[in-house]
Amino acid sequence: MKNKFISISLLLILIFALTGCFSYQDINKVLFVTLVTVDVTDTGEPMMRVEAFHAYRSKKGQGETGNRLVFESTGETIFDAIRNMNQSAIYKMDYTQNKVLVFTEKAAEYGIHKFLDIFMRDQEILLYPSIVIYRGDIHEFLHTSFKQEDFTGTYLNHLLKNKVIATHLKRNQLNQYLNYREIEDQVAAITMITMEGEPGEEKIVVQGSCILKEDKKVGTLEDEKAKIFNLLNNQFKNGLFTISHPNKKEEHITLQVLKAKTKTNVHFESEESISVEKNVHLRISLGETQASLELDQKMIETIQKELEKSIKKQGEDLFHQYAEKKIDLFQIGEAICRKKPSWYDEDVFSRIHFVVNVKVDMTTSSQTRGYR
Amino acid sequence: MAPISLARIQKILQDNEDITYRKIVNNEETIIIIFAGNISDAHYISEVIIKPLVETKEKKLDVETIQNSIITASNTGILQKEEEAILHILQGNAVVLVPSLSSGIFCEVKQYKKRAVETPPAEAVLKGPREGFTEDISDNISMLTKRVKDSRLKLEKVHLEDTCNTLVMMAYLEDRVCKKTLAYIQEKLQNMPPVFVITAAKIEELLEEKPTAFDTIGYTEKPDIAAARLGEGRVAIFVDGTPIVLTAPYFFLENFQSPDDYYLNRYTVNALRLLRWIGFFISVFVLPLYLALITYHFSLIPTVFVFRLAVSRAGVPFPAILEVLLMMFFFQILREAGVRLPQSVGQSISIVGALILGDTAINSGLASSITVLVVALVSISSFLLPKVYGGIWLWSDIMILFSAFLGLPGFYISFILFWSHLSSLRSCGYPYLFPLGTLKSYRYRDVIFKGEEMDMYKPIFHRGEEDEK
Numbered sequence: 056m057k058n059k060f061i062s063i064s065l066l067l068i069l070i071f072a073l074t075g076c077f078s079y080q081d082i083n084k085v086l087f088v089t090l091v092t093v094d095v096t097d098t099g100e101p102m103m104r105v106e107a108f109h110a111y112r113s114k115k116g117q118g119e120t121g122n123r124l125v126f127e128s129t130g131e132t133i134f135d136a137i138r139n140m141n142q143s144a145i146y147k148m149d150y151t152q153n154k155v156l157v158f159t160e161k162a163a164e165y166g167i168h169k170f171l172d173i174f175m176r177d178q179e180i181l182l183y184p185s186i187v188i189y190r191g192d193i194h195e196f197l198h199t200s201f202k203q204e205d206f207t208g209t210y211l212n213h214l215l216k217n218k219v220i221a222t223h224l225k226r227n228q229l230n231q232y233l234n235y236r237e238i239e240d241q242v243a244a245i246t247m248i249t250m251e252g253e254p255g256e257e258k259i260v261v262q263g264s265c266i267l268k269e270d271k272k273v274g275t276l277e278d279e280k281a282k283i284f285n286l287l288n289n290q291f292k293n294g295l296f297t298i299s300h301p302n303k304k305e306e307h308i309t310l311q312v313l314k315a316k317t318k319t320n321v322h323f324e325s326e327e328s329i330s331v332e333k334n335v336h337l338r339i340s341l342g343e344t345q346a347s348l349e350l351d352q353k354m355i356e357t358i359q360k361e362l363e364k365s366i367k368k369q370g371e372d373l374f375h376q377y378a379e380k381k382i383d384l385f386q387i388g389e390a391i392c393r394k395k396p397s398w399y400d401e402d403v404f405s406r407i408h409f410v411v412n413v414k415v416d417m418t419t420s421s422q423t424r425g426y427r
Numbered sequence: 428m429a430p431i432s433l434a435r436i437q438k439i440l441q442d443n444e445d446i447t448y449r450k451i452v453n454n455e456e457t458i459i460i461i462f463a464g465n466i467s468d469a470h471y472i473s474e475v476i477i478k479p480l481v482e483t484k485e486k487k488l489d490v491e492t493i494q495n496s497i498i499t500a501s502n503t504g505i506l507q508k509e510e511e512a513i514l515h516i517l518q519g520n521a522v523v524l525v526p527s528l529s530s531g532i533f534c535e536v537k538q539y540k541k542r543a544v545e546t547p548p549a550e551a552v553l554k555g556p557r558e559g560f561t562e563d564i565s566d567n568i569s570m571l572t573k574r575v576k577d578s579r580l581k582l583e584k585v586h587l588e589d590t591c592n593t594l595v596m597m598a599y600l601e602d603r604v605c606k607k608t609l610a611y612i613q614e615k616l617q618n619m620p621p622v623f624v625i626t627a628a629k630i631e632e633l634l635e636e637k638p639t640a641f642d643t644i645g646y647t648e649k650p651d652i653a654a655a656r657l658g659e660g661r662v663a664i665f666v667d668g669t670p671i672v673l674t675a676p677y678f679f680l681e682n683f684q685s686p687d688d689y690y691l692n693r694y695t696v697n698a699l700r701l702l703r704w705i706g707f708f709i710s711v712f713v714l715p716l717y718l719a720l721i722t723y724h725f726s727l728i729p730t731v732f733v734f735r736l737a738v739s740r741a742g743v744p745f746p747a748i749l750e751v752l753l754m755m756f757f758f759q760i761l762r763e764a765g766v767r768l769p770q771s772v773g774q775s776i777s778i779v780g781a782l783i784l785g786d787t788a789i790n791s792g793l794a795s796s797i798t799v800l801v802v803a804l805v806s807i808s809s810f811l812l813p814k815v816y817g818g819i820w821l822w823s824d825i826m827i828l829f830s831a832f833l834g835l836p837g838f839y840i841s842f843i844l845f846w847s848h849l850s851s852l853r854s855c856g857y858p859y860l861f862p863l864g865t866l867k868s869y870r871y872r873d874v875i876f877k878g879e880e881m882d883m884y885k886p887i888f889h890r891g892e893e894d895e896k
Binding site: 079083085089112120 | 738
């Protein structure tokens with residue numbers, strides 16, 4: 056009897072303790088949000104637009120169908136905007152299927168810190184959607200029908216997971232971005248997108264990365280720089296590098312990266328001299344050549360050296376370009392703060408000796424030597 | 428000892444038109460032969476009892492002389508009590524009474540109308556023996572002893588307080604049987620309250636330790652299976668008038684075994700066993716899980732499928748829980764109709780009913796196509812395990828209600844309750860989930876997958892209580 060009483064009590068405790076987040080909701084009585092965009096008005100109020108899926112029974116042919124809805128609202132806060140949006144919605148909006156959170160470039164320039172709280176803490180909003188910055192007119196973006204997918208959110212989600220892009224441009228999820236906010240300097244690179252193409256043939260295009268410091272846009276990295284940035288941060292798996300043809304300078308060769316690995320060593324020699332080494336190891340193969348090429352050992356060494364030189368220069372330039380603006384692109388400040396917290400100050404970048412060491416191994420076919 | 432009185436017997440059996448009294452007078456001695464005409468062999472009685480009594484030249488006709496020198500029946504005995512005489516008459520034997528001596532003899536002359544040995548429809552096999560038990564206990568015992576030609580085979584008659592005097596017998600192999608189980612069954616049967624008619628179901632209920640929808644006592648209609656179970660050390664209980672033989676103890680894992688498993692290729696059998704396990708998990712857990720996902724946890728469903736689910740339910744006016752219960756109810760009606768009708772009609776009803784009901788339920792907006800699909804999948808899966816069907820149905824419904832009220836936490840709670848219930852069950856002193864959960868090595872070679880044929884049918888209960896630690 057005592058055991059039964061304990062079992063029933065435990066059951067009741069579980070019932071009330073475990074069911075706080077959700078309540079019974081039929082799947083057809085919900086609007087599924089597939090894309091959330093956050094913009095900012097000229098007065099600094101958040102403007103929220105969402106794309107949602109609505110299932111209903113159509114009068115035409117008496118069949119069940121679904122359609123795409125776009126909602127738009129502003130409010131004092133994002134939560135306020137969400138509530139305002141529900142005033143015109145047939146059912147409650149469900150954010151569990153939202154795969155992408157888009158901030159406009161304008162919002163990024165204004166600073167997104169004011170808008171993040173609800174996405175971080177609300178139990179009905181998930182933490183794993185991708186986060187991107189949109190460059191262009193967000194109203195037009197949401198009201199454009201793309202041919203590749205009916206739903207812009209789904210299209211964008213698949214685009215960001217496209218292997219060719221995903222291997223050399225890092226996709227940030229909201230939770231990862233929130234982690235960046237916790238480290239020293241709070242610098243993060245977020246993928247930028249835009250819309251291109253003739254009317255009726257519009258496509259979403261990934262356009263490098265946007266650099267945010269303390270939730271505010273401080274710069275952009277175009278495709279090539281974003282690639283170097285990801286390579287030096289050991290987030291580049293494979294991709295392409297194009298260099299000048301060793302024999303004909305006006306022509307090019309494209310090298311395919313098969314494997315890439317970057318190790319970072321920070322040497323704390325003295326407070327005045329901190330040396331940071333980025334040791335990059337690449338395994339590549341020849342992808343394409345615009346002019347004939349005899350791929351003997353000498354030529355291989357020439358190509359390797361050319362690529363090593365190119366990456367080293369681009370990497371060191373990128374560091375210095377942002378170091379001048381006191382932006383810690385490679386999270387070196389965090390490494391210093393962990394090991395020598397007293398050495399860290401605002402001028403630390405002027406004391407850092409940043410070196411990129413690149414080692415390229417070119418693999419070739421054992422039989423094919425001449426590329427004519 | 429009270430003398431056997433013809434008058435009292437006639438009084439007790441006075442309104443029974445089936446009883447025949449044949450009077451023979453020989454050498455001035457009157458002899459009465461009493462038998463039930465419809466359940467005894469009249470021709471045999473004439474040949475082995477009446478004719479010898481009429482033709483005898485013996486002067487002294489006492490019971491010993493009649494039994495030893497006159498009657499030529501194979502099985503005879505001297506009666507001591509009136510009750511015995513009445514019991515023999517009602518069982519179809521003839522009672523030879525010498526009124527002047529107030530004593531009698533019984534002769535076995537019973538001849539019942541009985542069914543021929545047929546293939547049991549519920550345990551049909553592709554490769555194995557076809558014969559199945561019948562309603563006649565002596566036929567059933569003969570089918571068993573034909574297979575187990577072992578002097579250690581014990582066939583115990585169980586005396587029960589039953590107004591119909593149903594014959595119940597217990598069979599076991601003396602050297603292999605689990606003593607604990609045997610003692611448990613004997614004690615339960617001895618303490619059985621008086622009932623009108625003993626059936627296998629009554630004994631099954633008596634031996635159950637806890638109310639449950641799962642069978643904790645096994646049953647079979649096939650003598651080869653009964654023999655195999657005796658070989659493992661189990662006890663078989665035969666009840667006259669029932670073509671089913673009870674076997675105890677019975678474990679949960681046996682629900683996944685089929686008669687064909689022991690005649691087909693081992694690897695094919697194990698693949699089928701895996702299929703049955705998958706079927707079991709589908710039939711118990713898929714519907715509650717489906718309900719929890721489509722009413723609480725949309726984030727766990729892929730986006731494209733969420734859209735499809737939402738569209739398919741768009742025209743359904745009822746909540747998902749009602750939709751699921753309605754479809755389950757329809758299915759149960761169909762199943763019951765299919766089972767109760769004659770086989771040829773039942774099959775057509777099931778197919779036509781399922782097609783029409785499923786299609787019209789979707790078209791009329793009573794249910795979504797995906798729910799119909801899930802209910803159909805669950806229902807078909809439950810057919811893989813006919814022995815555990817009741818338990819599956821009941822527990823699936825309980826889990827559906829938990830999932831509908833609490834979502835996944837409800838599903839987990841009911842999942843734990845389900846396994847706790849199964850773990851708490853016992854079969855004749857053994858845990859129902861045996862040998863799962865035992866720490867000691869066990870001899871049972873037929874757990875989830877079937878072991879090698881040479882390892883099968885070995886005694887599995889030698890260590891008695893140690894087995895369940």
